[in-house]
Amino acid sequence: MATVASDLLSARLTEIVGADRVMGASQARTQYAGDQWWYAIAAAAAGQPVSTPDVAARPATPEQVAAILRLANELLVPVTPWGGGSGVQGAANADRGGIVLDLRDLNRVRHIDHKSLTCVVEAGVSVRDFEAMLNAQGLCFTHYPASAEWATIGGSIAARGSGVLSSKYGKIEDHILNLEFVTPTGELVTTPSVPRHAVGPELTQLMVGAEGTLGVITAATVKLRPLPKRRAFLVAEFDDLAAGIEAGRVIMVNGLRPPVMRLYDVHAASHSLARAVEATLDKATFVIMFDGEYPQLVDTEASIARDVLLAHGARLLPEALGELWWERRYVFYYPPYAPELPSIWGTVDVVADFEHIEAVYHATTEAMRAVVPAEYNLSLNTHLSHWYEWGSMIYARMKVPKGPDDLSEAKALHDAIFRAGVEAAMKAGAVMNDHHGVGLRLAPFMDAQYGAGMESLRRIKRALDPNNILCPGKLGL
Ligand SMILES: Cc1cc2nc3c(=O)[nH]c(=O)nc-3n(C[C@H](O)[C@H](O)[C@H](O)COP(=O)(O)OP(=O)(O)OC[C@H]3O[C@@H](n4cnc5c(N)ncnc54)[C@H](O)[C@@H]3O)c2cc1C
Numbered sequence: 001m002a003t004v005a006s007d008l009l010s011a012r013l014t015e016i017v018g019a020d021r022v023m024g025a026s027q028a029r030t031q032y033a034g035d036q037w038w039y040a041i042a043a044a045a046a047g048q049p050v051s052t053p054d055v056a057a058r059p060a061t062p063e064q065v066a067a068i069l070r071l072a073n074e075l076l077v078p079v080t081p082w083g084g085g086s087g088v089q090g091a092a093n094a095d096r097g098g099i100v101l102d103l104r105d106l107n108r109v110r111h112i113d114h115k116s117l118t119c120v121v122e123a124g125v126s127v128r129d130f131e132a133m134l135n136a137q138g139l140c141f142t143h144y145p146a147s148a149e150w151a152t153i154g155g156s157i158a159a160r161g162s163g164v165l166s167s168k169y170g171k172i173e174d175h176i177l178n179l180e181f182v183t184p185t186g187e188l189v190t191t192p193s194v195p196r197h198a199v200g201p202e203l204t205q206l207m208v209g210a211e212g213t214l215g216v217i218t219a220a221t222v223k224l225r226p227l228p229k230r231r232a233f234l235v236a237e238f239d240d241l242a243a244g245i246e247a248g249r250v251i252m253v254n255g256l257r258p259p260v261m262r263l264y265d266v267h268a269a270s271h272s273l274a275r276a277v278e279a280t281l282d283k284a285t286f287v288i289m290f291d292g293e294y295p296q297l298v299d300t301e302a303s304i305a306r307d308v309l310l311a312h313g314a315r316l317l318p319e320a321l322g323e324l325w326w327e328r329r330y331v332f333y334y335p336p337y338a339p340e341l342p343s344i345w346g347t348v349d350v351v352a353d354f355e356h357i358e359a360v361y362h363a364t365t366e367a368m369r370a371v372v373p374a375e376y377n378l379s380l381n382t383h384l385s386h387w388y389e390w391g392s393m394i395y396a397r398m399k400v401p402k403g404p405d406d407l408s409e410a411k412a413l414h415d416a417i418f419r420a421g422v423e424a425a426m427k428a429g430a431v432m433n434d435h436h437g438v439g440l441r442l443a444p445f446m447d448a449q450y451g452a453g454m455e456s457l458r459r460i461k462r463a464l465d466p467n468n469i470l471c472p473g474k475l476g477l
Contacts, residue, residue: 004075006054009099012075013057016067021058021105028056032082032100036147037090037441038346039411045341046407050440051093053080056100062180062188062218065101069216070186072099072469079469081212083155084126086147088346089439091159091211096472103154106218109133117224118177123154123217139224142169142259146333154217160209162435164329165259167252167387168291171435173208175222181207181215184465193221206460211437213471214464228291232302233322236314237283241265242358244284245384245392247312249354251288252387256301256308260289260326261387265361268381268397276331277324279317286314287325344403344414346441348421349434353391356429357384361394367424368398371416376400378417386434393434396421423448438475446476 006025013022023031033049034040040050054077059065072079078098085092094100106124113119117139121130127141127148134140144163145151151161157179162171169175178191191204207215238244244263251258264273269285288305292298306316331337339345348368352360365382372378379399386393398417403410422432422445432449433442447454454476461468461477 004054004077009055009075009077012071013055013068013099016071017057017059017064021060023056025054028053028100032056032085032094032102035085035087035090035092037088037093037439038344039414039441040090040093042341042344042407042410048407050090050095051100052097053094053100054097056082056102058102058105060105062106062182065103065106065216065218066182066186066188068099068101069182069184069469073185073467076467077469078472079216080471081154081158081216083124083152083158084147084150086150087155087159087437087439089159089437089441091437091439091471091474092155093440095440101216103216103218104152106154110219112137112139112224117226118221119224120219120221121153122219123152123157125153127151127153127156134224135227138227140227141175141222142225143172143175146330148330153220153222157208157217157220158211159437160435161437162386164385165291167261167385168257168259169225171386173205176204176208177221177223179204179207179217179221180219181217183215184467184470188218189215209437211439211471211475213461213475213477216470226293228298229293230295230298231289231291231326232298233319233326234286234288234302234306234309235317235319235321235325236286236288236309237269237281237317238286238312238314239283240313241284241361243312244286244314245354245358245361247309247314248286248384248387248392250308250312251305252389252392253354255389256290256305258288258290258301258305260287261385261392262287262325263384265365265382267379268383271379272332272337272381272397273325275337276328277321279321285317287322289322289326339399342402342405344400344410344417346398346414346418347436348396348398348418348425349393349436350396350422350425350430350432351386351391351393351434352425352428352430357392357394360425360428360430363424363428364394364396364421364430367420368396368417371420372400372413376403376413394425394430395434418442440474443474443476
């Protein structure tokens, strides 16, 4: 990559977007010092930020995004798209300098189709604002990540995110009909208007989860749904996590569709869940929710699921706990529940089919525990959420209350915990991530995850981005 003076970059970007949408190096390095990856936060606090942009720009139209990418190719300067900066894997950090492309001024809702229940929304719209706008019209976008406060629609798509309703409505990739995006060399593309077709491979889905390496998403056509008329909750405890997993499997493979399926292991139930719902819980605990337009159907599904739980040895807890969980479902992720420095924290979130899921749970959590010396008091709270008709994800949330003072030693401990968890999970039959993405944190494992397929991904990257402008080095490409 060429070294281009920040002043020259700012001047050329100003010609495209105007002076009020360009930020010079010192301001950009403060504002975009890091995303929500633990190491990005710790490194910025230690004065050694991972993200060191030379300039930041806030385009307001897709054409401006395209012009910026053409400029970056002319000057050979790296570009890193930035949505809400809420990613937890380090993907949005401009670790090689260059331009941060803040997309939050692409913030229009272009069109709502009330017949098809679809909407064309620009990439920089915040998930929270989008939902509030839809709710006011009796509609919803059933992608409910805990980071809705910050995350953008484009960032959710680029990171292949998921929300608490995913077991019925799917991950973000299931919510998209088509995309508008800008290629790394600056051409504006719109993919076929619907996702079910037979006109070749799915270009839309090539962009999903690409974490900004293959193109910049500027808008998406997404599915909407009516706000549900009824929600029904089930809360149940199990002596044995395995019995809970089996009950969940029976619910999913037989076609019941609860949006919420959260099975907390005994550690997560007694620590985080118990605190959030203000109850004493000392066993693996399942929180399940059904919703829908037709109350009778919702209640029937809940009643069948209740029978499945009981048949697997569950003891039912008051439904009110489920309602409280729903109201407080995001508190787990914010102060005073969320960890802060000097802690080390992070989540190994892996996904596997039902044949392997129990083995993956044990292998992952045991491997993570095994690498942490006792004096660091590792806490590991794990739940299984985001269930599919073929399997589930495992969310192993670790915290070391006080790691080594030295930043590189703290990072070594963090990396060792992740390496242990991810490698054990893959060995036991899991895919190394369900919905947080790869970023800088998991990039070292991409070759192991994809094997020979990694070369195909690298060739796609080289073909689309011959000058390696977009997020160079990310995703292990
Ligand atoms: C408290 C908390 C809770 C969270 N809960 C969830 C959760 O429930 N579910 C979940 O999935 N995630 C969750 N996350 C992780 C994070 O919010 C998601 O990964 C989210 O999708 C990131 O969106 P963003 O707009 O902040 O993207 P950013 O973090 O800004 O960017 C993520 C990646 O996408 C790229 N990118 C951003 N916008 C575009 C675009 N328009 N075109 C191309 N590339 C782009 C960036 O370059 C980067 O590689 C959570 C994070 C936090 C801090």
